[in-house]
Structure formats: structure tokens, C-alpha cells
Amino acid sequence: MIVVHDLWKTYDMGSEQQVHALQGVSLRIKQNEYVAIMGPSGSGKSTLMNLIGCLDTPSKGEYWLNGHLVSDLNDDELARIRNREIGFVFQTFNLLARATALHNVELPLIYNGTHAAERIERAEGALRAVGLGDRMQHKPNELSGGQRQRVAIARALINRPSIILADEPTGNLDSKTGDEIMALFDELQAKGNTIVLVTHEPDIAEYAHRVVMIRDGKIFSDQPSSRVRKPPEHTHS
Secondary structure, three states, rough: OOOEEEEEEEEEEEOOOEEEEEEEEEEEEEEOOOEEOOOOOOOOHHHHHHHOOOOOOOOOEEEEEOOEEEEHHHHHHHHHHHHEEEEEEEEEOOOOOOOOHHHHHHHHHHHHOOOOHHHHHHHHHHHOOOOOOOOOOOOOOHHHHHHHHHHHHHHHOOOOOOEEEOOOOOOOHHHHHHHHHHHHHHHEEEEEEEEEEEEHHHHHHHHOOOOEEEEEEEEEEEEEEEHHHHOOOOOOO
């Protein structure tokens, strides 16, 4: 589903100074995988996320998404792929303060021209799917942090994307609420969603099934999480 080959991202800082944010990264993510991308601040993980999310283009290298070579697309084409294929969940929720939960979730469908009746039906379904069926008319300031993040997840799901990209999704939440949000990602992955999680917190990364460590713009390690490596517990009947 995601194939990244020899991806570089170089920023010109002026006076012939260059910063190599990514240096020849190659990575494959299959459909329905649950992958955490980890690394310290400045490691290149956010740059990689922006490239996978079609928010930016590489300096060189190839990025294939569902069989399309997206590393060569222009901004308009990237925006179309982004709207169709990728659902974003951010640390800061990125909700419209004056809009209801329902309207916040509807937004991507407004942008792509879906009819009002279908928009509302799908937005209501997405909110019910994240356990907010009774909060549809609430505005963000009437919701807890965890509920706001659920609204953001419902919005990410609304276009039935092939990938959910979550950038530090528990960063603004207390640990109990963070655990609830991560349990929700488990459910989404079980229903067939591909999830790519970017985090610097090891305990959050362990929710994924595979952890890719990035350091200094390169992949440092790529292995199953301890959750996958754990032997199954024996139950006595």
C-alpha cells in the first residue's frame, strides 16, 4: 500500500547550507498494518509523516501510494489524493471552535461536494462509531479533550480513507484518556484501517504492531512491537 524508496528531503537554509531532514529512507507498509514511527525531536519523523500524508514532496526518491507514484504529483493532485486516501488526526485536534461536532466531521465532505443529506448521514455514522452519538450538537468547548480527539478521529474517517495518519494523537490528553483513544485505534485497525502513528512516547508506540525508529533522517530500526512479540497467555478452562 505504501512504498517509500530512497526518499530524501533537503532544506536549503541559505548561504549554501543544507539540512538533510531525510536521508535515503526506504519503507513498505502493507494494507491493514498498524505502524508507529518513533524518534526524538528533529529525527525526521514529522518530515516523513508529511511526505506519506501528501502534505509535502520529497527532494528525491519515490513514494507510491496504492499503486500511484505520488512523489511526482503537483499540489492540486496531491490535495485530491490527500482528501480521498488519507485521514489525519493531530495532537491539537484542529477543530473549528464555533462549529458543532457534526459540522466539524462533515467538513471534508463539504470540500469534495457530497450532497447535504448524505453528508449528515455519514457524519452521524462516524460520530456514533467513535462513541459520540449523544454529543453531535456539542461544540468543542463543551467537550472533554478525549471527546474532541474522538471528533477529530470521526472527521479523519469520514472519507473512508485507506490510511489514518495520527501525529502524537495523545499528546494533549491525560494518560487514562490517551489509553481510551489508543483503544479506539485498535478497533479501527481491527475493522481494516491502515494506521500510521507518529510519536516520541515509547508506551504509545507499543500500541502499534510494528515500530520504525528514525534517527538523524535515517531508519535506525524496524521491528515488531513488544505487543506482537509477547507469547499468548494460556487460559485455563
